[in-house]
Amino acid sequence: MPKTIHLKVNGQPHDVSVEPGTMLLYALRDDLGLHGPKFGCGLSECGACTIQLDGQATHSCVLLVEAAEGHEITTLEGLGTVEHPSPLQQAFIDEQAVQCGYCINGMIMTADALLKKNPHPTRDDIKQALDGNLCRCGTHMRIVRAIERAAKAGDAA
Secondary structure, three states: OOEEEEEEEOOEEEEEEEOOOOEHHHHHHHHOOOOOOOOOOOOOOOOOOEEEEOOEEEEHHHOEHHHHOOOEEEOHHHOOOOOOOOHHHHHHHHOOOOOOOOOHHHHHHHHHHHHHHOOOOOHHHHHHHHHHOOOOOOOHHHHHHHHHHHHHHHHHO
């Protein structure tokens, strides 16, 4: 029997009717039409589904919708738009850090959470933060440079 869950996503309240055991990823994509988070592995190993839960990078493919109730959820769509990308999204564009693009949601959401906690990360800090995100295209160094660029841009702001 479906249950109504109250979620706050990208600053907006939403009610979703889901079956018990539904993962947050499916509610975000199927019920709310948010396609930043992607289904990759379903096992919390690739990071394509990453969202922020109360500011922490979290894999939504293994998080029950019920567990997200009462928490602040941020998706890629909550960071910026095509017309007005966030500074981090702009850094990814400037560094041409996207090849196929499948991992980029997770990379950006994880990097955004890192930069909020640590606005001046070292390269090792960045690599450690991204450890739970896989990129099969091999743009890792461009991704790291994009995050370093965004951190430097934050210094100038």
